Amino acid sequence: MNKLFLVILTAFMVVEVYASGATATSAPAKLRFEISFPASLSATPLTGRMFLVISRKNETEPRLQVGRYGTQFFGVDFEKLGPGKTVVVDGSTLGYPINAMGDIPKEEYYVQAVLSKYTEFKRSDGHTVWMHMDQWEGQNWGRSPENLISEVMKITVDPAKAETVKLSVSKVIPPIKVAEDTKWVKRIKIKSEKLTKFWGHPIYIGATILLPKGYDENPGKKYPTVYQHGHFSTGAPFRFAEDEKNEFYKAWTSDTLPRFIAITMQHPTPYFDDSYAVNTANNGPYGDAIHEELIPLLEKQFRCIPEGYARLLTGGSTGGWESFALQVLYPEFYGGTWSFAPDPLDFRNVEGINIYEDKNAFYRQHEWYKAPIPNTRVAPTGEILLTSEQRNTMELVNGTKGRSGGQLDIWSAVFGPVGADGYFKPLFDKKTGVMDPSVAQYWKEHYDMRYYLEKNWSTVGPKLVGKLNVIAGRMDDFYLNIGVYHLEDFLSTTTNPAFKGSFTYGDRGGHRWRPYSDAQLLMIMDKHIQKTKGK
Known part of the structure; x- marks a missing residue:
């Protein structure tokens, strides 16, 4: 076992089971932090979530070290907080990866506070919700423009000492700097009328376009397009960089690579850095916005x-x-997909959770005992890095009511129904792990891709022949290969028509396993186009 894994594993072994998602449950801490903002930054009250970050290192600011495997932090909701008024973080505040402040070892740390502003959305479905409005940073409160931050302070944290530490979030995070357009890379950003109507607030979507060699020299020529999807980024597709050392740059600008236009799209939501590109009850009509507003503009321009x-x-x-999902749901609009390590295509394994059979999202009950459900493992050996409970605690500290910007929360926002309070109705209780079977059934009927294909194959299958190609490592870090297996079990049995696509596996491959380079993928895509064009 390598040293890095031992360090990470040791850190997470101290995470304790908690009884309440709102408070920690350990020995009471006497230490408290009081955090406020000055009137010079806002004369009017603010609503949002306040974070306290504690770090042993300061090479980068503590706020930029928070993450799944990151440094210690705490979070507290606040409503209509006036300038000079305080938000308190103390022994009752839930934290991560250590849940209780009283369990933090006494030593010197760097501390920093962050105020994440929430925006009021009066949605067209009649609900009013308070959420973080993405500022083109990809739903990351630690770097989101207009959020407020404190100076970094080095102090001795002693939870047993009766002391009050005062912090002021006195600085504003500046706007994100987007790279300028070049000969090769162009960017557009538009206000979506469809999404703005749904959210009752201006919502923007955009794209980064990578142009092929010879584009300017051949003004009458049109090109096939590769739409590359993924987490929010304004970077060029396929990690293209105008640098002779960049392998993809050398391939893209060569005379041997087939000519494509490659496009990545930006469509963050108030829930996450990415909408999942489909119409949903909680996020709104992102599928319509992309296919009826953005893509027609891209194809014309x-x-x-x-x-x-x-x-x-x-x-x-x-x-x-x-x-x-886009290939399946828009079967004739697209001509083929090559989907790598896809998020759950079958909901019998959602980062370890079987939403149809598990009674609890944190523990699986066996006849005489129960065992923690694993969430993350280390490829290729399979050691458990995080449990489901730890992963969900991290999201809960990032935000209540599904406002964490985290992976489990966005799946609930995309796949699930709207709750009575206007936020998504949870698949399970993040405090106890208890599952809601009615929500699981909603997930199944709306976005379980394997179930959808099996139910609709007689009508959709003929439009998908040869178009579905899935690639996964058998040791995927988040168990996503399990959903791929279930999908293959069905598609491999299809007749009238047979699916005639492909499944490719890496026996010891993790989440980022790839059997070929991006340039090789484009060669494969070109052969596919030549075979299917005109049919």
Whole structure:
């Protein structure tokens, strides 16, 4: 076992089971932090969530170290907080990866506070919700423009000492700097009328376009398009960089690679850095916005071939699910997908949770005992890195009511129904792990891709022959290969028509396993186009 894994594993062994998602349950801490903002930054009250970050290192600011495997932090909701008024973080506040402040070892740390502003959305479905409005940063409160931050302070944290530490979030995070357009890379950003109507607030979507060699020299030529999906980024598709050392740059600008236009799209939501590109009850009509507003604009402005055979899809993880689901749900609009390590295509394993059979999302009950449900493992050996309870505690500290910007929460927002309070109705209780079978059934009927295909194969199957290609490592970090197996079990039995796509596996491959380079993928796509064009 390597040293890095031992360090990470040791850190997470101290995470304790908690009884309440709102408070910690350990020895009471006497230490408390009081955090406020000055009137110079806002004369009016604010609503949002306040974070306290505690770190042993300061090479980067503590706020930028928070994450699934990151440094210690705490979070507290507040409503209509006036300037000079305080938010308190103390022994009753839930934290992560250590839940209780009283369990933090006494030593010197760097501390920083972050105020994440929430926006009031009066949605067209009649609900009013308070959520973080993405500022083109990809739903990351630690770097989101307009959020407020404190100076970094080095102090001795002693939970047993009766002391009050005062912090002021006195600085504003500046706007994100988006790279300028070049000969190769162009960017657009538009206000979506469909999404703005749903959210009752301006909502923007956009795209980054990578143009092929010879584009300017051949103004009458149109090109097939590769739509690459994934987490929010304004970077160029396929990690293209205008650098002679960049392998994909060398391939893209060569005379041997087939000519495509490659496009990544930006469509963050108030729930997450990515909408999953489909119409949903909680996020709104992102599928319509992308296909009826954004893509027609792209095809007109950048000389894409506006035909199904010439629109191809790819992506990994989140983008793996999106590229697969879009091909299935828009079977004739697209001509084929190559989906890598896709998020659950079958909900019998959702990062370890079987939503149809498990009674609890944190523990699986066996006849005489129960065992923690694993969430994350280390490829290729399989050691458990995080349990489901730990992963969900991290999201709960990031935000209540599904406002964490985390993976489990966005799946609930995309796959699930709207709750009575206007936020999504949870698949399970993040405090106890208890599952809601009615929500599981909603997930199944709306977005279980394997179930959808099995139920609708007689009508949708003929439109998907040869278009579905899925690639996964058998040791996927988040157990996403299990959903791929269930999908293959069905598709491999299809007749009239047979699906005639492909499944490719890496026996010891993790979440980022790939059997070929991006340039090789484009060669495969080109052969597919030549075979299907005109059919």
